[in-house]
Amino acid sequence: MPLKLNNFDPHDPTKVIPLDPDAPQHAAMMDDLQGNILKGHGRHHTAHIFIKFGKDPTQARKWVKKISETVTTAFNQRKIALARRKALDSGENWKETTFRGFVLSAKGYQALGFKNDQIPSDPKFRKGMKASGQDLNDRPSQEWERPYRDEIHAMIILAHKNEAILKVESRELRDDIENTKGALKEIATEEGRVLPLDKNGNIVEHFGYVDGRSQPLFLQEDIESEKKKEGIDQYDPSTPLSSVLIEDPNGGKESQSYGSYFVFRKLEQNVKGFKDAEARLAEVLKLKDEEAERAGALVVGRFEDGTPITLQKSDGMDVPAFNNFNYHKDRNGSKCPLQGHIRKINPREQSQEERGHRIARRGITYGKRREDMGDRPEDGVGLLFMCFQADIANQFERLQQMANATSGGLDPIIGQKGDKKIPLQQQWPCEWAGENRNTQPFDFQGFVTLKGGEYFFAPSISFLKSLG
Ligand code: HEM
Structure with a gap:
């Protein structure tokens, strides 16, 4: 049975029937879906490795297939998170794990040999971010940092709790890319790091404000936990799956293969x-x-x-x-x-x-600050803004346009x-x-x-x- 993406309650269309990850149909879908989409991976250090494929799609495809073995599924992300909580609650040792994700641009699909009609169909995605410059009042892309002026084909996200471990894994992966001898090349790597938490243990951004609190929720257990914490009667964060998932046109499992559009913007503060x-x-x-x-x-x-x-x-x-x-x-x-x-x-x-x-905002701060955050940099720090959605024009671009609206x-x-x-x-x-x-x-x-x-x-x- 296909997944119901527009999962509003038919008896009360103001309510969403959230995803129950233990239901077999949902578990099967989550097993073919990447992590970090339905819920953030929660690790405080990240590496974002931007890649350009070479002229030979066969070699590049082989490499992507190899990497796919290490990509964290939504199912495993949850399984690991539950096991971690159980271990920490009962005072057992817990070995932290790496989260891995892989995303492709439209140019990336083409470089892997896909024809236009095989590429996910969102028109904004197919044209790429630079083409939306006018609609978003963006700075001209000729003024962007050099690697972003170039074509970007893919990005790998690595995330870990421990910065030193992450650095080793990121180095290994980049060495591996170099060893492909031109089948693909690294064009930039960004490092995200969470700033020192505030006194209540919340994540803050560089201007000093708690960030990442208001998020759309998709899983039943997350909505239940929000209900218990402070209620959802004044603002209901439960959100239909149709806001974040689309069926993957190239998925290998009928009615179980989904993906999500992903926006990345490096925003200096x-x-x-x-x-x-x-x-x-x-x-x-x-x-x-x-x-x-x-x-x-x-x-x-x-x-x-x-x-x-x-x-x-x-x-x-x-x-x-x-x-x-x-x-x-x-x-x-x-x-x-x-x-x-x-x-x-x-x-x-x-x-x-x-x-x-x-x-679904999944951004992380970048750049170093003094330990006590008493410094006030004018550049070199900011937000690696990232978000998932099902329709770029109706979601990210609409929000940026609302922000730009002068009324x-x-x-x-x-x-x-x-x-x-x-x-x-x-x-x-x-x-x-x-x-x-x-x-x-x-x-x-x-x-x-x-x-x-x-x-x-x-x-x-x-x-x-x-x-x-
Ligand atoms: C450096 C750039 C940015 C900074 C410093 C920033 C800062 C913040 C802060 C402090 C919050 C409040 C925390 C929360 O409610 O979760 C917030 C919320 C939010 N931000 Fe941003 N933000 C930035 C960029 C963006 C961009 C580019 C977008 C989308 C176009 C965006 C969309 C949102 C949304 C949707 C919320 C939640 C609002 C709500 O539901 O009440 N932000 N941001």
Whole structure:
């Protein structure tokens, strides 16, 4: 029986019937699906090895087939995670494992000898990220870092808890690529590393804010755990599979082979510029001392510790990085401005249509900081932004376009104007929930720069194994 991707409850179309990984049909699908799609791999160090295939597709295919033996399936990712938790809970030793993933660009399919009609059909994927530059107000690709100006055919992700082990495995794999004598070559390797966790054990990004909290959930057990933690009655993260999976056109197992489109963007963060602008915004809004924290929270939509600004005027909510909220009691944006990053790209309306725009974010920070994060680099650090989805135009590109939309003000973190001359639109509330809607204009933008990227597809395991 084919998997029901549009898995809304027929009796209550506002609810999703999530995936039960123990059900045989779902387990079989997860055994042919790559990990990291339905749920993040959770390791704190990553290597992203970008590859270009040579002129001989036969050699390249053989190599990909060999690699496919090491790719982590969604089924195994879960099995390992459950065994790890059990071992750690009962005080047993646990040997950490490496996560491996493999994604192909449309040019990569072609270089492996696939014809256009055999390549996954998303038009945005087939054309590649550079072709979307105008639609996204991206910097011209001639200004990207050199390796990204070139054609990229594939990327391998390695991830491990331990940086030293990861480095050895990454070196071995890159040596192996070199030994293929031109059948493929490494064109760049990016290293992701999670920054020191905050006091509540949460992951933060370089501007200092908790990140990765709000995610679409697909597995029954993840939704159950969210229900227990803080409820899902104000914001339901359960999301249909049709937002993240498509049937792999080249899959080897009928009705069981799925894949997902994968967006990669290297986004550099100017930490000094951002922090200085936060301080200037606080001055403009006359927010002093402890209240000054609110300036940054207006920009992000959450305080640094993750407290949503639409719920309270200062940080420190009991449950860190609370996610069961919406903006129904803040329609005019007097608590969280409409342009605040998390509000601009997720108004939390929860209709079937809105859930269809969600992306499974799987990014990781890159670049080194001082141990205490007291430094404020202007370049060399940022986010390796990554996300999975079923439709690039309707999901990643739509979100980036919402961020770029000037009505209500540009998204102050990721909004891009391109070379368009756009008058200042952002208005910032001076008081939290102030009744007179007293606002001040302030231009907050330009601290995130695109350094390069590409659109990929994470194919089914049976497809990878069929190469060669
Ligand atoms: C360097 C660039 C970026 C930074 C610093 C950043 C930062 C953040 C932070 C701090 C959060 C709040 C944590 C959370 O709710 O999980 C967040 C949430 C989010 N971000 Fe970004 N982000 C960046 C790029 C992007 C891009 C390129 C997109 C997509 C086009 C994006 C989409 C989202 C989404 C969908 C959420 C969740 C919103 C919600 O459901 O409430 N972000 N981001």
